[in-house]
Amino acid sequence: MKLPRHITPGQAARRALLADLAIALAIALVAITVAAGIGVVGFLALLVLLAVVVWIAAEATVKALLRRRTRRRRGTERARTGSGDGAYPGG
């Protein structure tokens, strides 16, 4: 069966998510099978979860800071160029 080539961005995102979920389940299954016990699996999974959550949070924070900085810079530029109404300051 061939997957449709021309799909909407939403469909593409869902397709990617499904593939990722399948891979994740396979990884989990392997980990549970080869580990010395479910306790080890849980402990390491907790560490991975914490690391990824911290990573995502840090990324979101950096993005938010950059956005704020950009907005502030634009605001300063607008103020310098006359409140963004196109009028020349002092004119």
Add this chain to the structure above:
Amino acid sequence: MRPARSERRYPVIPFWKRARRIFLLAAIACLIAAATSYVPAMKAKHNVGIGVTSVEWLRQNGGNSIVSEIENWYYSLEAPEKGGSALTSLPKVGVTAEGEGSQARVYRPPNVAPLIHPALPGEGVWKKAAAKAGPRPPALLTTFRSDPEYPHFVAGVAWIDASRTHLAYVPGLAEPPEPLDHRGSGEVPPAQRRRLVATFNGGFPLETSNAGLIYRGKVVETMVNGIATIVEYRDGRVDVIRWHQGPGAPANVWFAKQNLPPIIDEGKLNPDLSDGPEWGETVNNAIRVWRSGLGVDARGNLIYAAANYQTVESLAKILQHAGAVRALELDINEDWTSFISYRHPGALEPSNLLPEMFRPAERYLTPDERDFFAVYLRPGQAW
């Protein structure tokens, strides 16, 4: 044909972001699987905090080496400095009752010679554990400073008269694990409390000791030759021996609990008290933590010792100094080390051997998850 990148009509998620998502999902799947074991374990009856129970769950589910590594690291950071301020007094143990010091022709062990001079008042002097114990007290207690290099370390020692008492092995709610016949309620049975002299911790869980157990004459876990064993014979005699009777239960044995190699054998310290796989899956022998041990003196009486900041070697030296000729290590860590004596018949006024012992003195009068030993006055023996 795969469309060229420029022809794609949807944004492509970067590879690293997808990898991160995969790991996140895998971690969640693993946690859900672990929760199916963890949640029921936490719901079971416990008398320790969720932190300790979680660590125990991790130990029982393949995480022994992880826990031991973390403990090694933690206790190494917390290691005490040599020297330090000297103590001016010792914790009060036992009772000084009427008639003490006038026990003619009754055997009492010699006092434990102080290792640091001048000795503190009462250091190494045996005191009765029970207030109304007559001239032949079934249990005696003392404390002494166990290491001249660490003058603030105090060891608690108990001596138990084997001729007047009998030792019982009491399974806990979770240790030894199922299946086990005649588990009981994990506490000193109320009907037996009238004769209760003392209780103390029962040694490593079978999972970590890699050793055997015989309970009520039946093998619960295969016995291992060469391992130190607390054994009670069917005639009531108790001993600490190096096991050489094979994997099964000899006909004359009522219970036998094994725990690691002997730390004292034939009056001498085990020359191999350093680390090795034979010492169980736990913190290194040289790490200073709460440790406890049980031995027998040359007359067959029991000697229990416990102290904080001990290595296996220093614990063995405490027991040897107190008169033990054969001994094994019991539990370690503050959560598991307990020796409780009862000042009055009926398990009244329970008292920890050392005030720093973490668990309450009522520990074994309520259900406990770990197995332990109870010392009873023999039938027909008066207090």
